[in-house]
Amino acid sequence: MTHPSDTGTAPVLALRDVSKSFGAVRALRDVSLELFPGEVHALAGENGAGKSTLIKTLAGVHRPDAGQVLLDGAPVVFHGPGDARDAGLAVIYQEPTLFPDLSIAENISMGRQPRRALGRIDHRATRDATADLMRRLGVALDPDRPARGLSIADQQIVEIAKALSFDARVLIMDEPTAALTGSEVARLFGVVRTLREEGAAVLFVSHRLEEIFRVCTRVTTLRDGARISSEPLAGMTEDDLVRRMVGRDLDELYPKQEARAGEVALSVRRLTREGVFTDVSFEVRRGEIVALAGLVGAGRTEVARAVFGVDRRDAGTVEVDGRPLANGAPSTAMAAGLALVPEDRRAQGLVMGMSIERNIGLTGLRSTVRAGFMDRGAERSRSLDWAVRLQVKYARIADAVSTLSGGNQQKVVLAKWLATGPKVLIVDEPTRGIDVGTKAEVHRLLGELAAGGVAVLMISSDLPEVLGMADRVLVMHEGRLTAEIARTDATEETVMAAATGRAAA
Amino acid sequence: MTVTAPDQTPVAGIPEASATRLVDRIFRMRELAILLVFLVMIGITQAGNSEFLSEQGIKDLLLNATILVLVATGQSLVVITRNVDLSVGSTLGISAFAAGTYLQGGGGSFVAVVLAVLTGVGFGFLNGLLVSLGQVPALVVTLGTLYVIRGIDSIWVGSRQITAADLPGGFVDFGSGGLWAVPWLALIALAVLAATAYYLKHFGGGRELYALGSNPEAARLAGIPVRKRILAAYTFCGALAGLAGALYLARFGNVDSGTGNGYELTVVSAVVVGGVVFTGGSGSVYGAALGALLLTSVNSVLPALGVSSVWVLAINGLLLILAIAVDRIVALRVANALKKRNARHG
Numbered sequence: 079m080t081h082p083s084d085t086g087t088a089p090v091l092a093l094r095d096v097s098k099s100f101g102a103v104r105a106l107r108d109v110s111l112e113l114f115p116g117e118v119h120a121l122a123g124e125n126g127a128g129k130s131t132l133i134k135t136l137a138g139v140h141r142p143d144a145g146q147v148l149l150d151g152a153p154v155v156f157h158g159p160g161d162a163r164d165a166g167l168a169v170i171y172q173e174p175t176l177f178p179d180l181s182i183a184e185n186i187s188m189g190r191q192p193r194r195a196l197g198r199i200d201h202r203a204t205r206d207a208t209a210d211l212m213r214r215l216g217v218a219l220d221p222d223r224p225a226r227g228l229s230i231a232d233q234q235i236v237e238i239a240k241a242l243s244f245d246a247r248v249l250i251m252d253e254p255t256a257a258l259t260g261s262e263v264a265r266l267f268g269v270v271r272t273l274r275e276e277g278a279a280v281l282f283v284s285h286r287l288e289e290i291f292r293v294c295t296r297v298t299t300l301r302d303g304a305r306i307s308s309e310p311l312a313g314m315t316e317d318d319l320v321r322r323m324v325g326r327d328l329d330e331l332y333p334k335q336e337a338r339a340g341e342v343a344l345s346v347r348r349l350t351r352e353g354v355f356t357d358v359s360f361e362v363r364r365g366e367i368v369a370l371a372g373l374v375g376a377g378r379t380e381v382a383r384a385v386f387g388v389d390r391r392d393a394g395t396v397e398v399d400g401r402p403l404a405n406g407a408p409s410t411a412m413a414a415g416l417a418l419v420p421e422d423r424r425a426q427g428l429v430m431g432m433s434i435e436r437n438i439g440l441t442g443l444r445s446t447v448r449a450g451f452m453d454r455g456a457e458r459s460r461s462l463d464w465a466v467r468l469q470v471k472y473a474r475i476a477d478a479v480s481t482l483s484g485g486n487q488q489k490v491v492l493a494k495w496l497a498t499g500p501k502v503l504i505v506d507e508p509t510r511g512i513d514v515g516t517k518a519e520v521h522r523l524l525g526e527l528a529a530g531g532v533a534v535l536m537i538s539s540d541l542p543e544v545l546g547m548a549d550r551v552l553v554m555h556e557g558r559l560t561a562e563i564a565r566t567d568a569t570e571e572t573v574m575a576a577a578t579g580r581a582a583a
Numbered sequence: 584m585t586v587t588a589p590d591q592t593p594v595a596g597i598p599e600a601s602a603t604r605l606v607d608r609i610f611r612m613r614e615l616a617i618l619l620v621f622l623v624m625i626g627i628t629q630a631g632n633s634e635f636l637s638e639q640g641i642k643d644l645l646l647n648a649t650i651l652v653l654v655a656t657g658q659s660l661v662v663i664t665r666n667v668d669l670s671v672g673s674t675l676g677i678s679a680f681a682a683g684t685y686l687q688g689g690g691g692s693f694v695a696v697v698l699a700v701l702t703g704v705g706f707g708f709l710n711g712l713l714v715s716l717g718q719v720p721a722l723v724v725t726l727g728t729l730y731v732i733r734g735i736d737s738i739w740v741g742s743r744q745i746t747a748a749d750l751p752g753g754f755v756d757f758g759s760g761g762l763w764a765v766p767w768l769a770l771i772a773l774a775v776l777a778a779t780a781y782y783l784k785h786f787g788g789g790r791e792l793y794a795l796g797s798n799p800e801a802a803r804l805a806g807i808p809v810r811k812r813i814l815a816a817y818t819f820c821g822a823l824a825g826l827a828g829a830l831y832l833a834r835f836g837n838v839d840s841g842t843g844n845g846y847e848l849t850v851v852s853a854v855v856v857g858g859v860v861f862t863g864g865s866g867s868v869y870g871a872a873l874g875a876l877l878l879t880s881v882n883s884v885l886p887a888l889g890v891s892s893v894w895v896l897a898i899n900g901l902l903l904i905l906a907i908a909v910d911r912i913v914a915l916r917v918a919n920a921l922k923k924r925n926a927r928h929g
């Protein structure tokens with residue numbers, strides 16, 4: 079499959095004046111897009127700008143209300159994702175879409191299994207093909223293992239392998255790197271480059287601007303469902319791109335306020351959970367933002383869960399304001415002033431079908447009860463107050479959280495926990511998958527909280543964020559705390575060295 | 584991380600097969616466990632009553648299980664897709680009566696069986712349409728068709744009854760005959776069971792049933808024709824309920840408007856005891872068949888041990904709860920094992 083890679087040829091896939099509405103929300107407005115063979119095309123825009131809708135329209139999940147999808151220049155109607163796939167489109171969605179009960183090999187081959195005589199599935203060929211893909215991606219995943227229990231990063235890898243498993247003419251990737259480690263990202267980009275050289279067209283969505291500049295040749299920017307521009311990336315700066323995305327100059331992305339560290343608010347001593355992490359000790363003081371850095375799978379999230387009491391600890395102590403917390407008791411942790419904003423907001427942070435109001439209200443069920451009954455008025459005013467303070471963008475506070483964009487969902491999770499008035503706030507990947515505008519707001523918020531005397535423990539895989547926000551950086555590697563780096567000494571090199579276990583800084 | 588670390592992750596081959604095999608074994612153990620419980624139960628009974636495993640005893644054991652095995656096989660397919668068919672008892676009843684009246688009128692045996700199967704196919708197809716197009720929970724839809732089909736059956740049958748005397752002798756003989764201790768009916772059920780299991784494991788359509796039960800949204804995105812597959816599963820389930828109706832007629836020779844009443848709950852119990860997960864995506868028809876064998880054997884074991892048969896229901900219920908408890912514990916264990924493994928190489 080070789081196509082001339084000069085962009086003078088016809089686009090392999092294109093959208094022409096496509097509009098799509100969901101109820102009253104106009105997700106796409108007269109958007110056009112051309113994907114040429116041999117190019118890596120970035121799709122940029124804030125959350126809620128319409129990127130996911132655009133991708134799903136290309137992939138045959140949504141059908142446009144107006145406008146056309148063009149394949150090799152001819153209008154085409156995809157009646158479902160199967161049609162798009164048969165036309166040579168591979169899509170990696172933002173949220174992994176795996177079958178937990180089936181093996182990795184089956185997940186990858188589903189719908190297109192190699193066949194033997196009489197249409198029977200060739201299990202051996204399926205497994206071998208998967209093993210080959212895993213080798214190509216440089217990961218050690220057993221093709222026969224069920225997908226259940228895979229880490230988010232591994233799930234993402236299976237998604238990528240799935241997309242690569244057939245010779246796609248068009249590869250669409252919606253935030254493929256959000257959960258990956260540096261080396262995995264590098265390998266993915268290697269694969270992307272190979273595909274491009276073979277003449278495939280790649281559409282790439284990422285909130286990490288430097289990635290866009292690293293692998294992409296052109297960029298299309300969306301804002302509020304409309305196309306702002308399509309242009310070559312050469313000659314553009316990150317600031318140019320951000321300006322097109324948000325339509326204004328961005329406030330400082332890391333508005334770190336100088337904070338005066340107070341007394342110790344959270345003290346963790348020799349915390350151990352067998353097989354997961356070992357002998358983890360640290361303190362967080364009032365007014366301090368402490369980052370917990372490390373590669374995905376180093377055990378950071380697990381430490382946070384054990385501190386909060388969601389998982390039991392096998393050894394060690396946790397103290398808040400000098401008072402020890404009981405083992406495995408999140409409600410006493412909350413009562414002591416601890417709040418945990420989880421990594422996976424859809425599964426752990428929010429009840430997606432419930433209203434904004436009631437989601438924020440969940441942490442206040444005790445305080446808004448009168449004579450054994452819920453005081454709905456009190457719940458509403460408490461929720462409204464926090465939704466406004468965090469500038470959540472919504473139509474009505476009674477709308478389901480699932481109608482919000484990712485960034486606004488994250489704000490609701492934050493609001494839910496901030497409403498408890500925590501002394502210690504643990505945030506796990508607070509800005510993963512949210513746009514730069516909201517990211518800056520979240521950072522500003524964390525800074526303000528710290529300045530107001532809250533002790534903040536921030537788990538983050540986003541190195542600029544770690545360096546920009548943290549007073550101190552704790553680094554974990556394979557379940558152990560390998561370094562504690564002061565703000566002045568923290569650089570990408572020192573943190574990465576500790577995170578990869580090359581040297582204790 | 585956002586910065587690219589140089590590639591230092593060692594690129595291993597494809598290791599860790601041992602852990603996977605462990606997980607694999609646990610799942611396969613589920614079927615073994617039921618088989619073990621069954622054998623122990625039979626062993627104890629035989630020890631207490633040496634007449635139990637006579638030729639006739641074995642034959643009865645198998646005959647009793649046959650019909651439940653058939654219906655449970657069909658039900659498994661539906662449960663694997665994260666649905667359920669509660670109307671199987673009604674379908675069995677009406678199919679048995681359809682075949683019976685045809686035979687009563689002098690029709691041939693083979694055509695009668697085909698007629699029963701087609702009756703089942705019709706109702707199964709109807710269920711499938713309602714569930715896949717209506718986007719209504721299967722539990723409610725098939726509860727509705729359970730009553731509708733039973734209602735039609737009652738109006739049609741009225742107070743009539745078909746007895747063995749109304750049926751051709753060859754048909755009744757076939758129902759009780761067999762190869763030594765193995766009844767013909769059991770052989771039919773076994774053949775259907777094996778064919779279904781083979782299809783589920785080795786054909787794309789079969790694997791897609793598991794996929795869409797495991798994660799319906801992902802199935803849609805993977806381009807699996809979800810509605811078509813659900814429709815097929817229900818149709819097949821109906822067909823087997825119809826076939827079971829014909830075999831019921833051959834075995835008992837006795838059908839009225841109450842035939843198969845309440846059977847759906849026994850069927851669902853057998854499926855769940857057999858390790859087909861009620862939330863879809865997991866389980867095998869062999870497991871369901873073993874579950875059916877286990878549940879029906881309790882019926883024979885208790886009288887043989889001189890225990891009153893009033894205990895049968897209580898024991899069946901206990902087996903059901905036990906099965907679910909074991910599933911839960913195993914699931915937690917497996918999840919833990921996988922997590923620890925992740926942590927080690929993460």
